[in-house]
Amino acid sequence: MSRTTTDRVLNRRRVLAVGAALLMTAGAAGVAVASGDEAARPASSSAAPQTADKTPTAEKATKREAAALTGTAKMYRKTTEDVTFTFDAHLAAKHNGDPSKATGTFRFVHLDKPGGKGGWAKGRIDCLMTGGKVATATGIITGTNMKDIKGGRVGFTVHDTGGTDRVGYSWAADGPDGTKKLPKCTSSAPHEKVRKGTGDFHVTPWKVPYPTAN
Structure with missing residues (x-):
């Protein structure tokens, strides 16, 4: 070669x-x-699934209160009378088993006509119970232009119908007497209607602490 x-x-x-x-x-x-690509890819579908926590962030941060009655509205009347009720009553979750631990305020005004003469009273809530969309509350009058009723306990009942709400009050038959002899969370049936377009009430149902078997 x-x-x-x-x-x-x-x-x-x-x-x-x-x-x-x-x-x-x-x-x-x-x-x-190829090894780098595999490392970057998500785990295969054969891996154990992760259960997502769907609880809203707001719900995690705050616990729902046990019961509440809030709102303001005028009552329907065929006369010129101007009657208004306002409530801001709450029962904290930690007091779910004791409605007498409710807190908040109430106010009512009864005038002969809008801007006219009449009476008013405000006070602190001392009891609140709700069932479904019906609430019964009582409170002590702490301020009023009717000196005879200051310091007395009065009661209210509200039916949150989602349409035309209804309101009742303990003095429907006899009038407030200025004493505390009215038992807590006692009132009349919600016999009056809210005047349309003047306001609304909201009732948060009470989570009744039913007894359980041992």
Whole structure:
């Protein structure tokens, strides 16, 4: 074999060897890239599913109160009388078993006509019970322009109908007497209707602490 032929054969072998080495290197790099891709991908569907916590953030932060009665509205009357009730009564979750721990305020105004003469009273809530959309509350009068009733306990009942709400009060038959002899959470049936377009009441149902078996 001539020297020229020998050189050609050797050169060809070198080219093949280099080509093989490049292929091996590329293959190894491909494996490394593939391994990186796999690491970046999310776990397969065969992995144990994670249960999402769907509890609203606000609900996690604050616990629902046990009961509430809020809102303001005027009563329907066929006369010029202007009668308004306002409530902001609440029973905290921690006092769910004791309605007499309710807190808040109430106010009522009874005028002979809008802007006319009449009486008013405000006070602090000392009891609140609700059932469904009906609330019964009582409170002590702390301020009024009728001195004879200051310090007395009065009661209210509200039916939150979602339409024309209804209101009742303990003095419907006899009038407030200025004493505390009225039992807590006592009032009359909600016999009066709210005048349409003058306001609304909202009742939060009480979570009754029913006894459980041992």
